[in-house]
Amino acid sequence: xxxPIKRLLVFPLVMLGVSIxxxxxxxxxxxxxxxxxxxxxxxxxxxKQREALxxxxxxxxxxxxxxxxxxxxxxxxxxxxxxxxxxxVMTVILEHFPLTLELAVLSMLxxxxxxxxxxxxxxxxxxxxxxxxxxxxxxxxxxxxxxxxGLLLVYLLSVGFGVLPEMGTFVPITEDPIANLAQMILPAxxxxxxxxxxxxxxxxxxxxxxxxxxxxxxxxxxxxxxxRVIWRHALPNALIPVVTLSGVEFGYLLGGAVLVEQIFALxxxxxxxxxxxxxxxYALVQxxxxxxxxxxxxxxxxxxxxxxxxxxxxxxxxK
Amino acid sequence: MSKMISKSLTTIGLAVALGTxxxxxxxxxxxxxxxWSQDATGLDPHKQTAFSSIRFLELxxxxxxxxxxxxxxxxxxxxxxxxxxxxxxxxxKLDDGAKFxxxxxxTSADVKASFERILDEEVGSAxxxxxxxxxxxxxxxxxxxxxxxxxxxxxxxxxxxxxxxAVVQASAIDAGTIGTEVVGSGPxxxxxxxxxxxxxxxxxxxxxxGEVAIDGLDISVLPDETxxxxxLRSKQVDFALINDPFVATLIPQASGLKLAKAPVLxxxxxxxxxxxxxxTEQKVRQAISCAVDRQDVLDTALLGEGAVSxxxxxxxxxxxxxxxxxxxxxxxxxxxxxxxxGYADGFDMSIMAATGEPPTAASEAQVLQSQLSEIGINLTxxxxxxxxxxxxxxxxxxxxxxxxxxxxxxxxxxxxxxWTKDGNLQxxxxxxDDDLDNLMAQGREETDPAKRKEIFQSFxxxxxxxxxxxxxxxxxSYAGSQDYxxxxxxxxxxxxxxxxxxxxxx
Numbered sequence: 001x002x003x004p005i006k007r008l009l010v011f012p013l014v015m016l017g018v019s020i021x022x023x024x025x026x027x028x029x030x031x032x033x034x035x036x037x038x039x040x041x042x043x044x045x046x047x048k049q050r051e052a053l054x055x056x057x058x059x060x061x062x063x064x065x066x067x068x069x070x071x072x073x074x075x076x077x078x079x080x081x082x083x084x085x086x087x088x089v090m091t092v093i094l095e096h097f098p099l100t101l102e103l104a105v106l107s108m109l110x111x112x113x114x115x116x117x118x119x120x121x122x123x124x125x126x127x128x129x130x131x132x133x134x135x136x137x138x139x140x141x142x143x144x145x146x147x148x149x150g151l152l153l154v155y156l157l158s159v160g161f162g163v164l165p166e167m168g169t170f171v172p173i174t175e176d177p178i179a180n181l182a183q184m185i186l187p188a189x190x191x192x193x194x195x196x197x198x199x200x201x202x203x204x205x206x207x208x209x210x211x212x213x214x215x216x217x218x219x220x221x222x223x224x225x226x227x228r229v230i231w232r233h234a235l236p237n238a239l240i241p242v243v244t245l246s247g248v249e250f251g252y253l254l255g256g257a258v259l260v261e262q263i264f265a266l267x268x269x270x271x272x273x274x275x276x277x278x279x280x281x282y283a284l285v286q287x288x289x290x291x292x293x294x295x296x297x298x299x300x301x302x303x304x305x306x307x308x309x310x311x312x313x314x315x316x317x318x319k
Numbered sequence: 320m321s322k323m324i325s326k327s328l329t330t331i332g333l334a335v336a337l338g339t340x341x342x343x344x345x346x347x348x349x350x351x352x353x354x355w356s357q358d359a360t361g362l363d364p365h366k367q368t369a370f371s372s373i374r375f376l377e378l379x380x381x382x383x384x385x386x387x388x389x390x391x392x393x394x395x396x397x398x399x400x401x402x403x404x405x406x407x408x409x410x411x412k413l414d415d416g417a418k419f420x421x422x423x424x425x426t427s428a429d430v431k432a433s434f435e436r437i438l439d440e441e442v443g444s445a446x447x448x449x450x451x452x453x454x455x456x457x458x459x460x461x462x463x464x465x466x467x468x469x470x471x472x473x474x475x476x477x478x479x480x481x482x483x484x485a486v487v488q489a490s491a492i493d494a495g496t497i498g499t500e501v502v503g504s505g506p507x508x509x510x511x512x513x514x515x516x517x518x519x520x521x522x523x524x525x526x527x528x529g530e531v532a533i534d535g536l537d538i539s540v541l542p543d544e545t546x547x548x549x550x551l552r553s554k555q556v557d558f559a560l561i562n563d564p565f566v567a568t569l570i571p572q573a574s575g576l577k578l579a580k581a582p583v584l585x586x587x588x589x590x591x592x593x594x595x596x597x598x599t600e601q602k603v604r605q606a607i608s609c610a611v612d613r614q615d616v617l618d619t620a621l622l623g624e625g626a627v628s629x630x631x632x633x634x635x636x637x638x639x640x641x642x643x644x645x646x647x648x649x650x651x652x653x654x655x656x657x658x659x660x661g662y663a664d665g666f667d668m669s670i671m672a673a674t675g676e677p678p679t680a681a682s683e684a685q686v687l688q689s690q691l692s693e694i695g696i697n698l699t700x701x702x703x704x705x706x707x708x709x710x711x712x713x714x715x716x717x718x719x720x721x722x723x724x725x726x727x728x729x730x731x732x733x734x735x736x737x738w739t740k741d742g743n744l745q746x747x748x749x750x751x752d753d754d755l756d757n758l759m760a761q762g763r764e765e766t767d768p769a770k771r772k773e774i775f776q777s778f779x780x781x782x783x784x785x786x787x788x789x790x791x792x793x794x795x796s797y798a799g800s801q802d803y804x805x806x807x808x809x810x811x812x813x814x815x816x817x818x819x820x821x822x823x824x825x
Contacts, residue, residue, distance in 0.1 A: 031706025035713070037360055039705075040724075041368040043713050044448040044736065044743045046440055053443040084360065084514050086499060151545060158549035159573075167550055168354060168539020169517045265541040267516045275515045279360060280706060 018293040033057040036280040079287035089287035100269040104253035110192030115199025123207035141197030147259040150190040167265040187264045206238040247303030255292040350535045354547050354559040358515045358540045363498035364485040365444040374815045380485035380503035390728040390811045406471040413462045416527035420508045427458035432489035446483035471764035477729035506819035532822035558800040563678040564624040567797035580795040581809035584632045584726025589789040593750040604786040606656035609645040610694045617792045620682035625794040631779045632726045632793050638776045644784040653694045665695020670719040673708040677723040684721050715747045730775040750787035
């Protein structure tokens with residue numbers, strides 16, 4: 001059996017595990033949809049009122065029945081109804097996912113566009129002042145939390161220049177690409193620069209390792225120009241760890257970037273899940289986490305397949 | 320989008336036609352761009368009790384009466400009202416011009432149906448507890464409503480001044496559309512709402528309360544209040560509601576921005592649980608009250624943004640704080656009381672606070688922790704997510720709690736849930752005595768305002784002395800806006816209803 005097929009067979013098991021875990025975890029946390037809606041005022045409810053609301057939120061059955069009802073729906077592609085939005089969970093997720101996907105792609109592009117050239121530059125100028133500068137910048141970039149970068153950007157732009165992209169009402173890229181990019185660029189830079197720092201460090205050290213390899217020395221001794229050795233012979237191999245790193249990071253980003261979404265008021269998946277947890281919208285929490293887990297697995301599988309494409313020595317054959 | 324384009328095209332067209340100079344001087348009606356950090360949690364006015372929901376819904380739905388900026392009861396859907404001498408029957412006349420957003424008149428049948436819905440236990444309205452005194456509702460004609468009560472009940476009128484007692488259409492109740500469709504009678508009509516993201520309301524041109532000067536409201540949810548401040552600075556937002564005093568105090572420092580603030584009825588309080596260990600001793604609770612320097616907590620945790628207060632936060636009833644038990648810190652007295660109770664060496668306890676609710680909760684807990692350590696009480700701070708906090712609180716599963724509780728303009732409506740023998744939340748308050756119970760009962764029945772005030776002042780002094788809780792202070796409600804936003808009056812309830820009077824003078 002080929003590797004990708006074996007990986008695909010594990011999917012349902014992981015999904016079942018995630019389902020059970022999230023289902024139980026969100027219910028173990030004290031408070032429910034009624035306390036989320038009414039706060040301390042829920043203490044004013046009569047037993048009969050409480051019963052009516054419990055039934056309304058579908059909390060009147062025991063956990064096993066609740067889980068079975070929900071899971072049977074999931075198997076048929078129905079993730080249930082979100083109590084906060086009053087819409088099917090799948091609809092809510094699909095409304096918020098494009099933004100998250102776009103943000104992930106944009107910040108990944110920014111990170112790679114800065115990170116790979118800077119990393120290679122540092123590696124090829126090892127121990128020179130320019131290398132040191134790149135390394136210090138990368139260290140600072142990686143150790144600064146993204147919300148600090150985000151808040152600083154917001155502060156500098158609004159106080160220093162009196163400008164800020166329109167916040168609050170999100171414009172999808174399909175409606176107005178320019179307005180959309182204006183809204184997305186700051187959050188993308190915020191997430192992208194933090195990740196660029198990691199890419200710099202990874203591509204620098206990978207490149208340094210590769211440059212020590214025999215085949216690189218051979219290529220150089222055959223008289224191939226240094227530039228060509230670096231870009232054609234060394235780079236593809238140096239990229240393998242960067243691909244792993246980027247794949248994992250991209251998977252995380254598809255789960256939403258809560259802090260950055262909060263600061264820039266972007267209605268992405270991260271905020272949706274956070275709000276769903278705070279409002280104890282069980283169906284939305286379960287559905288969204290399942291969706292995120294699924295994406296994460298798909299991205300990981302794609303990363304594994306990309307290895308094989310980048311490095312012909314890697315083959316996923318069964319013995 | 321196409322709407323936006325056509326709108327901006329019209330604006331450009333107008334500008335070209337009139338010449339920009341003609342426009343610059345005149346006050347142009349347009350949408351007010353509003354921002355807040357916490358969004359409504361639902362659209363059913365009878366069921367949503369969170370402050371973030373109430374301030375949104377009261378722009379669209381109306382109760383029979385409402386509170387003005389001085390917490391006085393003024394007409395809303397009812398233009399006049401009268402109690403009988405015993406305060407057992409309340410007769411209200413509806414405003415002749417009052418119409419729902421679909422053009423139909425607001426009638427006494429709608430009022431009756433609305434209150435029957437609130438009282439229907441199947442609906443699950445938390446406000447029901449305020450209206451169980453209703454025995455029947457008569458509707459002698461289309462514009463007259465008569466509430467028959469089970470006994471003398473002066474605070475009943477104040478309880479009506481809440482959007483949780485809003486009048487909705489009888490036909491919408493029958494159709495089961497309350498909570499999914501919004502047909503109110505207030506100054507703004509519902510257009511769209513995406514939870515935790517944005518909402519659009521349009522001005523109601525037929526509003527019986529007068530003319531609304533703006534075209535509507537574009538409301539954005541910006542979860543981070545420093546981002547709201549940034550949005551105000553860059554003129555993205557005209558008007559914003561602020562919770563965090565740290566952010567609010569920065570607003571007047573930015574050019575072109577102004578801050579409207581008003582003292583509120585809600586109160587910050589250190590809740591003791593008189594069913595727990597040493598707190599069962601009145602002397603220990605009194606020692607805590609004497610050990611706390613209220614002004615110091617206020618200055619440190621809230622930047623001094625507020626005023627030290629007793630249990631009654633409404634100006635009409637409040638006792639001057641220097642007449643209340645131990646409102647000046649007295650550590651010697653506190654230590655003596657601890658020793659008398661047998662706790663000269665102090666004890667260990669926990670204090671819970673909700674994360675970010677209010678934004679100052681953690682700092683308040685820290686200041687209290689350091690103040691109480693002076694008399695040997697060692698507090699462990701437990702920060703909890705709001706729902707977890709509420710769950711523990713409702714089960715009275717805490718030693719001490721930092722809380723910000725909502726206030727009401729009438730002492731009875733505000734406190735009967737805690738300090739009467741059959742109060743719904745007496746099991747959380749865990750302290751009651753005959754004096755508190757009797758004074759509340761007298762206050763409910765007394766019709767003479769001067770005598771009512773006397774009754775509630777006795778109530779307040781006694782409550783502060785037996786110290787089931789240690790009342791601290793009240794803060795402000797804050798609204799930041801651009802200089803060109805005129806006419807907003809903040810209220811003691813933190814209501815945004817004043818947006819109906821706002822105009823833009825750019």
